[in-house]
Amino acid sequence: MHPTDYLGDDFPEKIKELARHPKVVAIGECGLDYKEVPESSHLISSEEKERQKKLFIRHLELAQEVDKPLMIHCNQAHEDLFEILKNNTSRLRSTPGAMHFFGGEGAWEKKYKYLAMGFLLSGVITFPKYGHAEEIKSIPLEKILTETDAPYVAPVPHRGKRNEPSYVVEVAKKIAELRGETLEKIAEATTQNAKKLFGIN
Numbered sequence: 261m262h263p264t265d266y267l268g269d270d271f272p273e274k275i276k277e278l279a280r281h282p283k284v285v286a287i288g289e290c291g292l293d294y295k296e297v298p299e300s301s302h303l304i305s306s307e308e309k310e311r312q313k314k315l316f317i318r319h320l321e322l323a324q325e326v327d328k329p330l331m332i333h334c335n336q337a338h339e340d341l342f343e344i345l346k347n348n349t350s351r352l353r354s355t356p357g358a359m360h361f362f363g364g365e366g367a368w369e370k371k372y373k374y375l376a377m378g379f380l381l382s383g384v385i386t387f388p389k390y391g392h393a394e395e396i397k398s399i400p401l402e403k404i405l406t407e408t409d410a411p412y413v414a415p416v417p418h419r420g421k422r423n424e425p426s427y428v429v430e431v432a433k434k435i436a437e438l439r440g441e442t443l444e445k446i447a448e449a450t451t452q453n454a455k456k457l458f459g460i461n
């Protein structure tokens with residue numbers, strides 16, 4: 261129930277029921293998105309922020325209830341997001357989830373705080389402008405996930421195309437390059453990290 265796509269502040273019963281299904285491995289994508297998109301009439305008022313915060317807390321409660329990790333989305337809202345997590349640590353598992361599409365405004369400053377809470381960091385990092393080689397090197401390998409997101413932001417060299425999961429290899433290649441490690445090592449580690457986080461055998 262993405263913060264900008266779902267406009268309620270609580271879930272329909274059916275969602276709670278589905279959340280328990282064994283094939284559902286995480287709760288999300290949830291979080292806060294304060295990026296204004298005027299042409300889509302997505303404007304950030306204080307009411308909108310409150311709605312998103314309330315919905316995010318409902319996700320934390322649901323994740324705790326069904327004992328599944330969170331897949332967190334945060335866009336230009338790291339101060340408020342961190343505040344909510346900090347005030348709800350009792351709801352978080354020891355492996356609470358992943359910060360998906362990690363990066364952007366205010367993200368790196370919070371890196372160690374999220375890691376200390378047990379979160380993994382996941383990203384789409386092949387863009388030339390990403391430029392966070394030192395940051396990528398500083399994250400422990402067991403805390404990194406790869407992802408492609410969809411349908412936008414296809415990684416280099418597939419920019420402009422519809423994104424798809426198989427492109428995740430490009431993300432792994434970039435992590436290997438930035439860390440000076442082999443693709444095999446990064447692929448193995450991130451695969452194990454994902455299996456562990458999502459409870460996949």
Ligand SMILES: [Zn+2]
Nearest residue numbers: 289333360361
């Ligand atoms: Zn997202």
